[in-house]
Every structure is written in structure tokens, then in C-alpha cells.
Amino acid sequence: MNVVSDVVRLKVRNASKVYGGVHAIRNIDVDIRAGEIFGLLGENGAGKSTLCKAIAGAVRLTSGQMWLDGKELNYARPADALADRIVMVYQESSLVPSMTVAQNVVLGQERLVNRLKTLYKTTQATLRALNFNVDPTALVSSLGTAQRQMVEIARAVHNDVRLIIFDEPTATLTPAEKRNFFRLLRSLRANGVSVIYISHALEETLTIADRVMVLRDGEPIVTGDASGFTRETIIRHMVGRTINDTYYATQLNSRDRFQQMRKGEKKLPVVLRVENLRMGGMVRSMSFSVRAGEVTGIAGLIGAGRTEAAKVVSGVLKRDMTNGGRVLLEGRPVRYRTPEQAVADGIVYVTEDRKLDGFFETMAPYRNIHIGWLAKARRLWSPATGRDAARVANPWVERMNVRMLDPRSRLVELSGGNQQKVVIAKSLCQKPKIVFFDEPTRGVDVGSITEIHDFIRSLASDGIAVVVISSYLPEILSISDRVLVARQGQIVEEFPVHEASQDKIMNAAVA
Amino acid sequence: MTLAAAELGRVRLHALRSQEAVVFLVSAVIFGVFALTLQRFLTPGNLSVLVFNMSLVGILGCGMAVVVIGRGVDLSMVSELAVVGACFVQLLANGLPMSAAIPIVVAVALLMGGVNGVVIAFFEVPALFATLASGLLFFGASRAFFLNSAVLYLPAKHAAFLALAGAKVFGVPLPALLFLGVVAVLHLLLTATTFGHLTYAQGDNFAAARNSGAPVRGMIVIQYMIAALTALLAGFVFTAASAAIDMQITHSTLIFDVVLVVVLGGVSLAGGRGGMLSVVAGALLIGILTNGMIILNVNTSVQGVIKGLVLVVAILLDRFLHPVDEETAKQGDTL
């Protein structure tokens, strides 16, 4: 369908990376051509990020060789790769929060004197070309996750590149932003740039990519033209067997589920009522209520104030001092100054940006989970040992199916999807009554998405009040009992799930 | 792939302790070299001087480490030491018995640590500035309202107090044992209590610890109080060693040595890393080096240069052992 040249840009032979005696990737051979979009697929922990980090000079291969346009690569640092015009947009943010957007965009290639004005102008141009609505003079620390992702992308394309790697770039983008982004990818391709594209959104990848490769347990399973695959065949290659794709099954069943619920129970009790909540410019008089035993989905565009509202309710942020509205927990007005008080009352917030305020990178997964438990217990002087940590956390590691090469690895050494599972487990082991999930399946593979969704459903059936904030409408539709739509800091619509549809939600969200 | 419980028994709480291991090794090598080349290095007398001299910085280092692991820093520790030491001597000079003076200075230490903690935790002033300022405040306030002089001499009738520095137990100077005691207590606190685990979490990722519901504000206050208590202990040792306290110590490079010892052993200023063994390793290395350099009659400014170099090497070593992964690099500005 499009003309991909046969010129091999990047040649990888026998690439292996060993961590602690175990292969993260093993004997990978791959050719990336000039001017193609190459999709890299696989389960969480399959080795996608590892392979790409090796290409971008962020990790060194244990064995194997790579050539870029015929020249053998031997990078010690990402800066070396950058010099060869290879850029990677990482799964987790690597921006400097205390600098402006524009400063971040030119980070690593500053001239001795960067004239501020030109700096902002060129950045503005790059952002506008991408149709990203971000102010180049804003501080990165003031941006939400999605906007940060846009800055990352802008930073990468700002450089005049030969090979660009995107690790899960679309997880936080809205459909419109995604369309812009794909347009960008195509124009890069037209200019002869090679693109490696990692994603768990299988259909998306199949549409945008020219060729795809599937990894499983660090080994290449198949490589071929994207047109030769379907969602089902990809999944089969990814997991090594046929699974019935329960993801869609759940979505289709939502109507049945609703009816079941109606039949089985009386009116579910409202545990949390938010009235006219206000916070800065982001949350402007937001009102909604949350019921025990129900999953409340909140859809909306980025910047609609959903995250902020959840953070205010759970004590992470403070609402406006005057006229801030009311939060009623089981009828009792509460105003939390710190999350500590909210957690004690059984309200937890599972963050959308796990690296920023979700996990403890130097600690092993089981210890991360244990921290959640300890923080809830709040008995500072009682004994707590590594053995206690394992006792508390191991059931969760198993239940969430967290996979890693070595259980003692630090959390940063886990693959993105597995990090997410740990972050969820850390909050759930606090036995909350009300849980806010903010983009809960970001970077999680298809199989695990289903697991996490099942999990969220089972929380609700155990009587917990669950709120899911997601920009991905199929996700909202598949797990919610009730769908709220946020727009510009207010809740503008509410649907029971059987009345909701993607169109209705989008209409309400943008109107 | 989860961890079998049996396997876990052996799992060290902080798997990555390679830096302190390297520092121990380097200390051993330097120790060996000195032992072979310097005639009287390996005498019991010199060794006891060596451990004595290292224990003062070591005790302060333990308190500093607790704060740094929580991603703070306490530059007021030497001021705290001087203030409690001087108040103690002044109280004795005013005729108070030891039994009354000690509880009072303990309270003073807790108050100073508490002020640091509250300013940092509740008013969210960066630790670097807060403790820099509070050091001056403690010093100035105590001079203005209580102390007669900046140099105070222990009254002769309390000579028994000098035993704190002079006494030896099985040939080991008492301050060295105190140092080990502090190491043991704080090691236990950090590795085997909820407070310790949460302190590591707080240092690793403050926002995540806070969001998890950890009582981070209260913990910060406690961490600075612990630092102040170690300063108090060091102040006692200090006073006993010279039978006097000279507040000019607040202008010495002692605080630099304390930070050096802590960072050298692998307690990263980025927080959440290292532990009490790191402090022991750092104190040993600096103790051995300083002792050797005095014996070799290396001039003081050169000693400073060498210590500075050691710190640079330690930082490079840290870089080498924990290469900065582009994705995992913690970009937030520390302190």
C-alpha cells in the first residue's frame, strides 16, 4: 500500500541482554528499513523496551551487533545515539519538571547560548505542526500526563532524526490527538525516517505499521507485513496459544451485566457525594456521587478536571479555600489536607503517572506493595521486616500476576505493564472502601488489561465503590456501570452504561 | 515467579549496597598499606586514637544518614551540637546538677530538631535553606539569650563527665562504642520498623509515599529530631573530649566531613539509598585516611584537597556502579 524502500537502515543480529543471569531478550535478528513504520508487539515483559533501549544507547547489549546504515553501532550513552540521529521516546517520562516545555524540547542539544525568544518560537512551531496544544513557556511540572507525553514527542521530532522509537506513545492521547500523531508518523515516513512503534493497542498498530514483529519471552516469534496479521493471530503469537479474547466479551456483556445487577440488588448506597467542587482553574463546580458496589466511569478530554477532582477527594490536592464545595463521605462532610487522612478513611487514588507519584523505584515489587500496607496501618514503631513484606505482598504479586526476571529486582527493572500492576496492588492492599483508578491500564498488554478489568469488576462486586477515569472509551464502556462525562471542570452528562455509546460520550465531552 | 517465603528470609532489605562494599574494601586496602609502611600505625594506641577520632563524625553521620535517606539534609547539625554542648556546660556552670542538666538539653535538642522538621514538613521550605538558616538561628538565639560566652569550660567539679571520652572498655574508647550503639539502634529502626520502611519510601519517591497515606510530615519531624539527638550525643562526647565547648566549631568544616562520610558510604543525596553500614564504611575510610595523613604530616590544606578528591571519586564510583538509565533517571531536582 505504500512504497517502503528496501534499504536497510538498522540491522540487528543476535541481540541478547541478560539481567542477573536471565535473558530479557535473546538472539533477536531484525532489519528496520528506511522510511517504514515498524510495529513491535508482545506481552508485558516480552522485551520490547529492552531491545529499543539497546538501540538507543540507553542499555548495552550483553551480546550481539547492530549496524546503522552499514556502520556498526557501539553506544555508551544515549547522547551517542542522538549524535547518530537515533531518538527514543520512553515509556516513562524523562522530562525535567523544573524547566519549561521549550527548554525540555532542546534538552541535550543546547547551544552555549540559546536565545530564549527563538527557542520559544521554534518550539511553538514544532508543537503547532503536531497540533499539540501546549504552551512552550509553561513549566513541565504544571502539565498533566498527556501533555507531558506530547512534549516528549515534540522533543523527539524536533531533532532531525533517522530512526525514532516510540514506546507506548498513545496511551494517554485522546482520539483527536492520536489522529494528529498518526499523521505525524506518516509524514516522518514520507521523509524517509524509520519509526519503531511499540504499543499494546493491537488494531492501531496494525493500521499504522508497515511491518510488525512479535516478541515473546525475549525471543522473536514472527516478523512480517502488517497486512498479513489480524488481532487474533497477533494475540496467538504473543501468548503462544489461543485465548478467547475476553476483552471484547466483557464489553459486549455490559448490558447483560447491568440487568443482572438490577435484578440482584436493591438500590446501591451512595458512599461519596461531591458537590460543587472547585479547585483553581481546573475543577469548576463539579458534582457527582459514587455508589458502593458499582464502577463509575468518568470519561472526558484531557484537561477536563477529572484527575484533579479525584486528587482533591483523596487529599492529594487541596480544593479552593472559599467556595470549594463539599465532599460528603457517607453523609459526613470531609476536607482532607493530606492523603493520609483520606487513606485512613478508606479512600485511595491510583495515579495515572506511576513513575511520578506511584512507585518506589529502588525497592523490590513486594516491598512497594508492603509500603502501601504499612502506610495504611500507620503504626510507625511496630516491627516490620522483609519477611513481613513478603507475607503481605506475595499474595498480591500472584493475584495481579506480576512478572519479572528476579523477584528481588528493583521496581524500575520491571517492564512498564508490570510496574502498573504493582502500583495497583500497592493501593488495593490498603483495603479501601473507595478507589479512584486514573488510567488504570496504561501500558498494560491485552491479556493483562482483561485481568485488571476483571479485577476492578470483582472489587465492585465485593461492595467497594470504584471510580475509573479513562480517556479510552472502550475501556470506560466495558467496565463501568455508570458513565459520567466531564467537560471543562464539570460533570456534564451521566448515563447508565446500557444507554451510553462512544458517540454519545464524545458529543457530551466536546460540545 | 513470586518469591518463595523461604527464599525471602535471605533477601537483604536493600539489595543494592555495592558502594559500601567497595568503600569497605578500599578502607581495608589503605589500612593495609598504612600498616605496612607507617611504623607505629598498627599499635593499639594508634588504633584507639583512630576509632576515637572517627566516632565523632560517625555519630553525626548516623543522624545525617537518617535525614538524607528521607531525601533531606541537615546542615544545622553542627550548630545543634555546639548549642546543646554549650547549654549543657552553661547549666552546669550555673550550678545545676548533671541529673537536671541532661533532661534539659535533651529537650533543647528535640526542640531544635522539631523546629527543623516543622519548617521543612509543614512550611515546605527546602531542607537545604531551612537548615542553613536554622543553624544560624539556634546559634544566635542561644548566644543572645542564654550563653555567657562562645567558649565555655566544664566546671572542675564535673570532671567525672570527662570519662565519657576518656574511658575505655576492653581497650576500646567509649565514644567508639557509643558510635556502634547508635549504628545498631538506627539500623534496627531503619530496617525493622514501619518508620524505617516508610522513611526509605519517602526518600525514594516523596509524592508516592505521601499519596500512599504515609504520615510523611510527622515522619520528617521525627527524622530531624533523630538527627538532633545524635548531635546531642556527639556534643557530649565533644565536650568530654576537650573539657570545653567552643562554638567556633560551627564555622569549621565538620559539617562537610559529616556529609562526606555519609555520601561516601553510599547514602545518596537523591534519597532512599544506603543505610547505617554505609556510614560505618564512610567513617572508616575517612578515619583511616585522616589518621594516616596526620602521621605523614600532610599539611591541612592538602588534607582538605585529598578529602575532596575522595568525595569526587566516590561520586564517580556511584555513577559507575549505578549507571544512569535514561528512562529511570530521577530528573527531579534534589533538595
Added chain:
Amino acid sequence: MRNRKVCSVVALACLMAGLASLPASADSKLKSSDELYNSYTSATKGKRIAWVPQALGLPLTDGWTKEMKGEASDLGMELIVRDPNWSTAAMTQAVTALIAEKPDVLVVHNPNVQLLARQLKQAQDAGIYVVQLNMVSNQKTDAFVGGDWKNLARGMAEDIVKTCGKDSGKSGKVAIIQGELTSDVSILEMEGAKEVFSQHPEIKIVSDQAAMWDPNKAREITAAVLQQNPDLCAILGHWGPMTMGAGQAVKAAGLSDKVSTYSTGENPQMICDAVKDGILTKYWSVDNEKQGRDAMLTIKYLLQMKQPPGTFKLAAYSPFEVITRDNAGDGLCWR
């Protein structure tokens, strides 16, 4: 010792000569003693003296301040005191600010030869008399009042040669504990001591380190040096309070009767106590209360001479006493 007294007489004579050589002014035609008295009071009354020590709260500076304050208030002069608390930056700032305030006289206690050189010149240009206390700057000003450090050190060194040199039956080993390598006092004292020691090859300087005016550092260094040289004969220190730290180490090592501890410095009571207790063996003492009086006298002369600043370069080197265990109780120290 006689030598020194002669010197200060000579200094005074110079001052007189300066007065005599003044061009005849109206004041030289004074008739009655009332007129004399009136000219004295009118020259001094209401004048403002600015005084910037390195830090207050030390026996040294407190002694000076006490004297100057007492006399100034008797004469109806105003004494403005600024305490930079050991910070050289604060000191420079304080002096600069004071120049703008235009006092009649500026008295400074310079930490080293460089620091205030420019400001002192500026002050004189602005019509302010500048008196330097105890340590002289590269910029010589209207007057200097302070110890004759080189000669004091010569005196100590000669005594050490007597105690430790040929025919003494001692090892001849000496340890030097300097204040700070770049300070005027340390530089001069080193020159004086080296002058003497260089003529006595039997004296071996086994250690020469700067303790940065810090008794604790002095104690650490001495403890290590004693391990290395148990037959050490003498310690030469540059400042009493600091050298007392060295004395404590000697005492802790049980060598008080073998090792003699020498030092120069001012004379608060604790020094006499230390000499009595054997912490210090012999002490070349400069009476800093008398220095305060000398400073005031010099200021009064400058004000009465009514010549523009910079006309004279006066000096008053302070007389000294040697304090030993025998005379330590004779009121040579002030309380």
C-alpha cells in the same frame, strides 16, 4: 623579655615624636588647664567609633569590647559594634556599610592580610581614622595595636630549645599546631619559630599542621601525633584556646609531665586555670584588656591631632607576660 618592653617603649616614643612633629595649630597655644581639658573633651565628645571584631563571644574580643565600651561611654563617645560571627563575607559587608555611615574612627580585627585591604583604604579616603587590632593587614593604616607575634614565637622557640635541645636529655621532637596557614599571626609566628629552630638542628619538627583555630582538631591531631612520637618533647601552638585541645590530648595520653605545651594568646582566667592544671605548660600572654585600653588611647590621640586620616602610621605593640605554673595564681588573667 626586657627586649620586648624596650620595643613597646620605642613604639610609644614614636607616637610622641609624631605628636611633636605636628605643625603648630591653634591647640598648641593652650594656656590654662581648663582649656587643655576642654580641647580634650571637645575632640572626643560625641565622636563615633565603629568596631568590627571577627566574632563576639570570645574572651579575646569580649575583653577588647569591654574596655573600649567602658571608656567610650565615660567620654560620651558612641561605640557601634558589628558582629560578623566569623563570616568573612559578613565582615566585609559590615565594614562597607559602616564606611557609608561615616563614623569618626573604624576599629577592625582583621582575619588575614588580604581581606579588608581595599575597604580600609576607602575608609581613610572617606575621612575615617582606621585602627587595626591584633592582626595587621597588607594595607597599613593610621594605627596598629596588637601583639608582636614574631617575637613572641621567638621567645617560645628559645624556651623550647632550652627544654628540649642539646644537653636536655630529651628527644628534641616538637609538634607545631598552627592556626590557619594564611593568617597573619600564624605566618609571623612560624617565621619567628623557624628562625630559632633553624639554628638548632637537634630540634626536630615531627608534625606541623593547622588546626583552623579549632581545639577539637588540635586534640585529634595531637592524639595521633603522640601515638607516633611517644617521646615528643614539646608542642608549640598559635592560640591558647586551640592549644588547650592539644593539652587535653596530652593529658588523656598520660604524658603531662613529659610533653610541654606552649602557646601564645590572650589572657582570660581559663588560661591561667589551664596552666595551673598543667593543660598548658608555658603561655606567652598578651593582655587583651590592656590592648583595649591602648586602642582607646590611640584613638584619643588621633582625634586630638586633628590631622586627616592617613597622615600617620602609628603602632603600639603590646607588652607580654610569660605565665607558668608558678605565677598562674598571681592575677595575670582577668575574670
